[in-house]
Amino acid sequence: MGAFWHPFADMGDVESAGEFVLSRGEGVWVFDENDRRYLDATAGLWFANVGHGRRELAEAAADQLRTLAAYSSFGDMAVRTTIDAAERVASLAPMPNAKVFFTSGGSDSVDSAAKLVRRYWHELGAPERTVLISRTNAYHGMHVAGTALAGIPGNRADYGELMADTAVVDRDSVDELRATIERIGPGRVAAFFCEPVIGAGGVYPPAEGYLTAARQVCREYGVLFVADEVVTGFGRIGGDWFASTRFHLEPDLITCAKGITSGYLPLGAVIAAEHVAEPFFRPGAGVWWRHGYTYSGHPAACAVALRNLDLLEREQLLAESKRLESSLAKQLGRLTEHNLVAEVRAGVGAVAAVQLTEPALAPQLVKALRKQAVTTRAVGAGGIQVSPAFVMSDDEVRLLADGIWAALTDLR
Ligand code: PLP
DSSP states (O other): OOSOOOTTOOHHHHHHHOOOOEEEEEBTEEEETTOOEEEESSHHHHTOTTOBOOHHHHHHHHHHHHHHOOOOOSTTOOOHHHHHHHHHHHHHSSSTTOEEEEESSHHHHHHHHHHHHHHHHHHTTOTTOOEEEEETTOOOOSSHHHHHTOSSHHHHTTSOOOOSSEEEEOTTOHHHHHHHHHHHOGGGEEEEEEOSSBOTTTOBOOOTTHHHHHHHHHHHHTOEEEEEOTTTTTTTTSSSSOHHHHTTOOOSEEEEOGGGTTTSSOOEEEEEOHHHHGGGSOTTSOOOOOOOOTTTTOHHHHHHHHHHHHHHHHTTHHHHHHHHHHHHHHHHHGGGGSTTEEEEEOSSSSOEEEEESSGGGHHHHHHHHHHTTEEOOEETTTEEEEOOOTTOOHHHHHHHHHHHHHHHHHHO
């Protein structure tokens, strides 16, 4: 028995079937310990947007580690790299004069935002605004607030009460959002957490007009709109840095992580619109947010973020992500002709899911795909995830679709 306890794993199965151990990566390919190569359909966990094996990201980290690996950003301290990274992220965000609070990953970002919205309302004299609303199929990370907000029932089950004052509404229903705010009382609702394109819950692009209408309802009731862009940020939704830009959301807060460093080092952020940050930035007011992490703004992670954002810009990878939007829709679309495929959800950014007619087969399909030299994972209820690096060529997308077809045929 090995010591490593895998996240999100049935360890009994892993113990009996063995681990799948990777040793290196290059572009859209990863290699196992026997140097067999696999097409990486998911860019790791939706993060390796620039692809694997980028030496210049390793060098950015190494340069910072050699200079000053880390210190503290509490109080008035910071390393210049951290300040530069915050400026850079703020300049890309679709909110003017945004403030950037760094975390160590997506779950940190969501729980930080969950605390921040409550503190915000407290500072505004409305401490009774504590309720957080999320959507069915939502995934908001695995800390306490994020787990409480989960719209995937299995992810919140069996812990007892995690956090008071949360509510889940249907992912496509603006009417239910409005009715829920009315039922709870608009004066009690702090924020609505919303993935512009639902990711881990199954890759669900928003229903036509949903995001604009939901944003409007929040505005009407003074409910803060938190765009959880942990997956969708930094170009994943094709052409724009954030899905919030594409869908004209003007969010009050954005939570992000993953693509900020392309996953080369752990980093996340909460991006706050100017009006949300304002109560905490007033000179002489004596208001401060008693919140933060040892590794908030870790300089090596920030150095990687800066270089990663340079890379995305220099190689125009947001345009490549846009190209993948139609390439995935076209190539994966033909899988609907297979009798095991119920639907393919694609067409909004470099994300897609292939939904099976028999949901229980998804884990087997993942295994069958490994035989076809493709790595992916099950997502939602009975789908498999496709979210490649933006450098995946159209030929490689075709190869991926062919691999999925062959693996499906292997199952039957
Ligand atoms: N929010 C969303 C939308 C996510 O997809 C994820 C992770 O997949 C998280 C939050 C949590 O991020 P992390 O796993 O980095 O803690």
